[in-house]
Amino acid sequence: PRAHSYTKYNTWSDIQNWMNSISSSNPNLISKQVIGNTYEGRPMTVLKLGKASSSAKPAIFMDCGIHAREWISPAFCQWFVKEALSTYGSDSQMTSLLNQMDVFVLPVFNIDGYAYTHTNNRMWRKTRSSRSGSSCVGADPNRNFDAGWCTLGASSNPCSDTFCGYSPESEIEVKNVADFIRRNKSVIKAYITMHSYSQLLLFPYSYKYGLAADHSELLKVAQGASAALQSLYGTRYTSGPGATTIYPAAGGSDDWAYDLGVKYSYTFELRDTGRYGFLLPESQIKPTCEETMLAFKYIAAYVQKNL
Ligand SMILES: NCCCCC[C@@H](C[SeH])C(=O)O
Ligand SMILES: [Zn+2]
Numbered sequence: 138p139r140a141h142s143y144t145k146y147n148t149w150s151d152i153q154n155w156m157n158s159i160s161s162s163n164p165n166l167i168s169k170q171v172i173g174n175t176y177e178g179r180p181m182t183v184l185k186l187g188k189a190s191s192s193a194k195p196a197i198f199m200d201c202g203i204h205a206r207e208w209i210s211p212a213f214c215q216w217f218v219k220e221a222l223s224t225y226g227s228d229s230q231m232t233s234l235l236n237q238m239d240v241f242v243l244p245v246f247n248i249d250g251y252a253y254t255h256t257n258n259r260m261w262r263k264t265r266s267s268r269s270g271s272s273c274v275g276a277d278p279n280r281n282f283d284a285g286w287c288t289l290g291a292s293s294n295p296c297s298d299t300f301c302g303y304s305p306e307s308e309i310e311v312k313n314v315a316d317f318i319r320r321n322k323s324v325i326k327a328y329i330t331m332h333s334y335s336q337l338l339l340f341p342y343s344y345k346y347g348l349a350a351d352h353s354e355l356l357k358v359a360q361g362a363s364a365a366l367q368s369l370y371g372t373r374y375t376s377g378p379g380a381t382t383i384y385p386a387a388g389g390s391d392d393w394a395y396d397l398g399v400k401y402s403y404t405f406e407l408r409d410t411g412r413y414g415f416l417l418p419e420s421q422i423k424p425t426c427e428e429t430m431l432a433f434k435y436i437a438a439y440v441q442k443n444l
């Protein structure tokens with residue numbers, strides 16, 4: 138079988154094997170927990186990074202792979218875990234971060250969809266749930282959260298790629314993540330969700346045009362993170378509220394987390410701006426992950442300073 142590589146788009150099977158081995162590699166810094174199964178029964182696995190502590194530490198939650206075809210997203214979550222473990226002890230900021238906080242990483246949110254893009258349809262976006270009454274499969278997890286659910290920028294047609302689902306959290310994958318974040322909301326200070334493509338750093342709201350109460354602070358941090366990202370290879374990002382920066386979109390994970398009380402809530406649209414789109418070549422995994430690490434660390438440092 139193919140081996141796992143940080144500079145390749147790994148199959149779910151290779152990612153699962155990788156999670157099992159890396160989470161037993163350093164019990165003082167990483168552990169894994171299954172937060173539930175997907176519709177097709179695959180284990181949704183969260184990696185908890187941070188210096189082991191008997192008391193609860195403030196935390197950041199990051200997910201990748203909400204949308205199946207956005208392969209650069211799970212690639213970043215895997216890269217992040219490798220970088221965190223390999224630079225802890227040598228990189229002062231990463232050491233400080235993992236000493237003071239925990240980082241929960243969900244490398245593949247929509248595992249069924251991700252597997253389906255490897256076997257059947259590279260351009261699949263949604264979950265793989267099916268319900269009697271429709272021949273169409275899946276709902277858009279990023280329209281299925283309980284945040285302005287199905288009001289705008291989403292479809293109630295099960296055959297649409299932005300189908301909002303039959304009710305909020307109807308998708309078991311969404312419910313599993315929402316339950317986990319609700320269970321840990323007292324410690325979770327930031328929510329970061331990785332998507333592609335367009336090179337955008339978005340924050341609430343997308344379910345309405347109105348500005349978030351923390352708009353100016355969220356914008357300031359996003360602009361700082363984008364500048365940090367650009368400093369490496371010159372990659373240019375646009376920062377702003379989702380509704381006006383990309384499009385209105387209700388039911389999103391970032392809006393939901395923000396309204397739950399997780400103030401620092403961001404959606405990344407990673408490389409590129411359309412030349413390759415979702416089919417970003419594997420040769421761009423390394424540079425994309427390196428520059429995105431700088432943006433993540435900028436946000437994490439800001440959150441740490443404002444604990
Ligand atoms: N919560 C919505 C954030 C803005 C839209 C993000 C994109 C990622 Se592909 C989408 O879900 O359509
Ligand atoms: Zn997406």
Ligand SMILES: [Zn+2]
Nearest residue numbers: 332333334406
């Ligand atoms: Zn996108």
